[in-house]
Amino acid sequence: MILIVVGSPRTKANSKALAAHLQALLGARDAAAEVFRLPARGLAGPDLDAFVAKVRSCDSLILVAPLYLNGLPASTQRLLEDLHDRKATDLAGAAPRFYGVAHSGFPEATQRAPEVRTMELFARAMGWPWQGALSLGGTSPIDGRPLEEAGAFGKVAREALAAAAPEIASGVPFSPATIRASERSPFPIPLRPMIWLVNARTWSLARKRKVALEGEPYRLETAETA
Amino acid sequence: MPASSSRIFILSALSADRRHGSATLQALLGAAASKGLRPEVVDLPSSKVQACYGCGACGLTTPGTCTVQDEMQRIFPKIVSSQIWVLASPIRFGSHHSELKKALDRCQPLMVPVYTVRGGEMNFRPRYAPRPALLGVGLLPEPDADQEQAYRHLVARHGLNLAAERHACAVVTGADVADVAQAKIELALADLLEPAPRKRTKR
Numbered sequence: 001m002i003l004i005v006v007g008s009p010r011t012k013a014n015s016k017a018l019a020a021h022l023q024a025l026l027g028a029r030d031a032a033a034e035v036f037r038l039p040a041r042g043l044a045g046p047d048l049d050a051f052v053a054k055v056r057s058c059d060s061l062i063l064v065a066p067l068y069l070n071g072l073p074a075s076t077q078r079l080l081e082d083l084h085d086r087k088a089t090d091l092a093g094a095a096p097r098f099y100g101v102a103h104s105g106f107p108e109a110t111q112r113a114p115e116v117r118t119m120e121l122f123a124r125a126m127g128w129p130w131q132g133a134l135s136l137g138g139t140s141p142i143d144g145r146p147l148e149e150a151g152a153f154g155k156v157a158r159e160a161l162a163a164a165a166p167e168i169a170s171g172v173p174f175s176p177a178t179i180r181a182s183e184r185s186p187f188p189i190p191l192r193p194m195i196w197l198v199n200a201r202t203w204s205l206a207r208k209r210k211v212a213l214e215g216e217p218y219r220l221e222t223a224e225t226a
Numbered sequence: 227m228p229a230s231s232s233r234i235f236i237l238s239a240l241s242a243d244r245r246h247g248s249a250t251l252q253a254l255l256g257a258a259a260s261k262g263l264r265p266e267v268v269d270l271p272s273s274k275v276q277a278c279y280g281c282g283a284c285g286l287t288t289p290g291t292c293t294v295q296d297e298m299q300r301i302f303p304k305i306v307s308s309q310i311w312v313l314a315s316p317i318r319f320g321s322h323h324s325e326l327k328k329a330l331d332r333c334q335p336l337m338v339p340v341y342t343v344r345g346g347e348m349n350f351r352p353r354y355a356p357r358p359a360l361l362g363v364g365l366l367p368e369p370d371a372d373q374e375q376a377y378r379h380l381v382a383r384h385g386l387n388l389a390a391e392r393h394a395c396a397v398v399t400g401a402d403v404a405d406v407a408q409a410k411i412e413l414a415l416a417d418l419l420e421p422a423p424r425k426r427t428k429r
Binding site: 008009010013040041042066068069070071072073074075077078080081084106107108110111113114117118119121122124125191192195198199202203205206209211212213214215216217218219220 | 277278280281287288289290302303306307318319322323324325328330331335336338339340341342353354373376383384387
């Protein structure tokens with residue numbers, strides 16, 4: 001059984017869209033996959049026990065997570081810590097193949113490198129086979145929609161997951177070609193003009209909403225008088 | 227460059243390591259005192275800091291303000307007004323302990339939701355100036371070259387993404403005796419306190 005863990009605290013999570021798409025691709029290859037959504041508050045008590053039991057019984061575990069300030073979201077980081085704490089007890093002898101899918105709005109794979117490295121070091125600490133990670137950039141415009149509805153902004157993700165699915169189904173590591181395919185920027189124009197366009201939209205939205213984008217609410221003098 | 231009378235604000239998850247965390251914090255405080263710095267410490271495991279839920283309100287709804295009302299509302303001004311901001315944590319899989327990560331994830335309000343190119347990459351514009359120098363102090367139970375390398379890279383990435391004026395890193399292990407640990411941190415602090423060559427800084 002393949003367990004796909006959605007490691008994002010957002011309600012309208014791109015991680016969830018990526019996981020659902022991957023689950024469908026695996027299903028089309030007769031590879032049964034379950035998607036587990038990590039709650040925003042994390043797991044504790046009987047909920048954590050039940051999740052650990054799922055991990056124990058799966059053959060492959062795929063962690064799909066966004067980039068939060070150079071790493072995994074805190075609740076996902078906490079989940080990995082909790083699993084490691086159970087390595088010698090409830091997870092003794094378990095060794096699922098561990099895959100990662102890291103993604104961010106920033107297009108550059110270098111930005112997701114620490115997050116991917118954390119996934120790898122976790123796998124090694126657990127003694128689980130590390131199968132590699134996809135590193136998808138420019139995923140913000142997906143906006144939580146099914147990948148089929150994300151048009152050009154979902155193209156790289158669709159193609160990378162399509163390449164990854166047979167590798168996961170076969171239980172082999174991601175090939176270098178699959179990983180390279182995931183790292184391509186989905187943006188059709190160079191970085192600086194793209195940034196100019198995105199910023200112009202942001203400023204326009206700020207004007208419509210009559211909000212000041214550059215205020216300093218936490219400057220000490222401002223905060224003290226707030 | 228922070229002066230020796232600078233405010234040094236320490237966000238610490240070191241108490242999550244019950245064996246070596248306390249000694250490491252003492253080494254950090256000792257290093258700060260040796261440089262004449264005035265430290266303030268927030269122990270995150272005992273603070274009520276909630277995780278970021280990715281609501282995005284700090285971008286375009288309440289720009290620069292996190293809507294979650296908890297201890298972070300008192301922490302944000304301390305970060306902004308500090309000259310040196312210290313992230314002190316056990317290293318877990320090459321990254322921060324989740325207790326520190328909770329606080330860090332909440333720091334998106336420190337950036338303006340407008341992009342720029344920094345270090346050749348797409349990044350957010352920083353909201354405040356001047357910005358503190360950043361010091362990462364990581365604790366490993368025993369020497370581990372892979373985890374140390376990953377952690378140092380992580381702190382360097384923080385320095386770029388948060389547009390820190392400068393950044394430095396110290397990795398302490400449970401095998402270090404107290405004065406070795408303190409000396410490691412003093413070396414890293416010295417990097418932050420040394421005069422830097424003048425260069426034009428882009429916001």
